[in-house]
């Protein structure tokens with residue numbers, strides 16, 4: 001029988017996962033927007049890199065949402081819900097310099113790594129081994145995206 005304390009830890013984890021999901025959706029759309037709007041001499045390479053990263057990020061959304069459902073929680077239902085829960089900021093400008101786009105996505109992926117570490121702590125506190133273990137792969141993916149982006153501006 002679950003105690004109040006373990007119910008509370010699970011609630012914190014569900015909330016953390018829903019925040020993470022909102023960040024994935026936000027970063028997905030931003031990366032895709034940069035794929036659509038990037039311009040300049042590096043157009044071809046960045047157009048392709050942003051698309052590869054967007055595809056990887058989008059694939060994460062179903063995995064995170066279903067972790068929430070497996071824990072018995074409800075997950076995000078709308079663009080409005082994403083906007084309320086996301087910590088990564090929207091970017092509506094389309095005329096950004098290509099290397100500034102790269103830098104912005106790098107910082108966002110690094111912020112995602114920090115959010116993943118907090119979510120892993122919440123999974124540990126809730127005794128959720130499956131989420132705890134899965135987050136290591138999600139973190140490796142985000143660190144790889146940040147690395148690729150960082151090297152372009154190095």
Ligand SMILES: [Fe+2]
Pocket residue numbers: 035051
């Ligand atoms: Fe495309």
